[in-house]
Amino acid sequence: MNSKINVLELELHNDTAKEAMQKVMDYMQTEPLNIVELISSDSLLLSKDDEVLRDNIGQSDLVLTVEKSFLELAGVTDRRRLQEAESGLFLKMVLHYFHKNHVRVFLLAESQEDSLRLQEYFENYYAGIEIVGAEAVAANREMDDMILNSINGVEAECVISILPSPLEEAFVVRNRILLNTRLWLG
Numbered sequence: 126m127n128s129k130i131n132v133l134e135l136e137l138h139n140d141t142a143k144e145a146m147q148k149v150m151d152y153m154q155t156e157p158l159n160i161v162e163l164i165s166s167d168s169l170l171l172s173k174d175d176e177v178l179r180d181n182i183g184q185s186d187l188v189l190t191v192e193k194s195f196l197e198l199a200g201v202t203d204r205r206r207l208q209e210a211e212s213g214l215f216l217k218m219v220l221h222y223f224h225k226n227h228v229r230v231f232l233l234a235e236s237q238e239d240s241l242r243l244q245e246y247f248e249n250y251y252a253g254i255e256i257v258g259a260e261a262v263a264a265n266r267e268m269d270d271m272i273l274n275s276i277n278g279v280e281a282e283c284v285i286s287i288l289p290s291p292l293e294e295a296f297v298v299r300n301r302i303l304l305n306t307r308l309w310l311g
Contacts, residue, residue, distance in 0.1 A: 130199035133173045137164060137188050137195070141206060142214040148187055149219055152308050153228070153282065158301055160185040160309045163216065166192055168290040181294035184301075189215060219310065223283065224253035231281035231306070232259040233272070233296075235288055243287060257281050262288055262296060269300060277305045286311040 130139045138145070145161075152159035162185040169190075172178045182188060190196060193211040201207065209215065223230060230247075234240040240259040247254050257279040260272050276284060284306050286293050293311045297304075 130196070130201065132190070132195045132199045133169055135164070135169060135172050135179060135182060135188075137190050137199070139196075139199075139201065139206070140187070140189065142209045142218055145187060145189055145215050146218045146222070149308065150222065152186070153226075155307060158304050158306055158309060159187070160297055160301070160311070161187045161189070162294070162311050163189055163191045164195070165290075166194075169195065171290050175291060178291040178294055181291065181298045184298055191216070220251050220254070224251040227253050227255055229255045229257045229280060229282045231257055231276045231279065231284045233262050233284060233286040233288055233293075234259070235261060235292070237261050239287060243285075262292065264292055266299070269296070273300055273303050277303075281306050283308040283310060 128139045129136045140148070149161060152161070162182055164182070168182070172182060190210060191213065193207050196207055196210055222228070232240055232243050234243055240261055244256055244259055247256055258275050258281065260275055262268065262272060284304070286297070286309065288296065288311065297309050297311065
């Protein structure tokens with residue numbers, strides 16, 4: 126497929142889960158940071174009125190929707206694509222790949238509680254993923270250097286972020302050149 130679809134003025138990739146997964150595997154073999162953005166309804170609605178957020182999302186290497194309704198809104202009728210979005214197949218494939226390959230992952234969340242919950246989830250369901258660190262990210266830039274040092278210091282291969290929009294997109298765009306990881310999954 127490899128085409129793009131437009132949903133509320135935001136361009137999303139229209140890859141199947143398998144095509145997107147192949148891109149992630151390719152990204153894991155390259156040095157510069159690649160950004161994979163999974164767009165939720167909150168992010169999509171915020172981006173409608175926020176040009177900076179749209180621009181930040183546009184700097185991602187792969188932008189996918191996690192909601193079937195977005196595909197329907199864009200006119201996608203392929204039943205398989207709709208089922209993949211509804212089941213979260215792409216994310217399951219990525220996490221299985223990380224688990225199988227013992228990928229070193231750093232977690233970013235908005236609070237310590239969210240970070241601990243995410244760590245517990247990975248310990249319970251994807252124990253093969255090596256969690257090498259976790260941090261809570263403040264809305265201001267004061268902690269950026271400390272967080273970057275933490276990520277780079279443990280030699281993480283991937284950052285998994287559950288930060289809300291637009292905090293996540295702003296953080297990764299302003300720090301992209303300084304991150305020594307292969308993949309950002311947000």
